[in-house]
Amino acid sequence: MADVLESPVYARIYATIRRVPRGRVCTYGEIARAAGAGGPRQVGFALRHSFDRRLPWHRILNAAGQIRAPGASGARQRALLAAEGVRFTARGRIDLRRFGWVAPWPAGELPR
DNA sequence: CGTCTGACGATAT
């Protein structure tokens, strides 16, 4: 199990994702910044390889407020979000000004 | 090492 996903950076990525509140959403880029990850694509990688990790993975969208999860996951994501009260625009996007959540402080650090 | 891929993001058009 010497999985790369067990490294500290992934632990921070997952920890940050777990902080996204129900009914709110966050972007790949914001998670990456707050977790001190290499970048948005690393967050995508983390999610793609994270079955069964008790993560609110469906609350992660791209910077345009669009679902980027591939295939069936996309439809599932949309349903999960709708179930938490997140509303979509007519063209299937989410208004980040309204549902967006920004990490208050970087993972690992505490406010002072 | 070099090359390719991708659940990204910013910018130009």
Added chain:
DNA sequence: TATATCGCCAGAC
């Protein structure tokens, strides 16, 4: 608003 392009970066091989 949509598409094209480029920058970015971890992993896979």
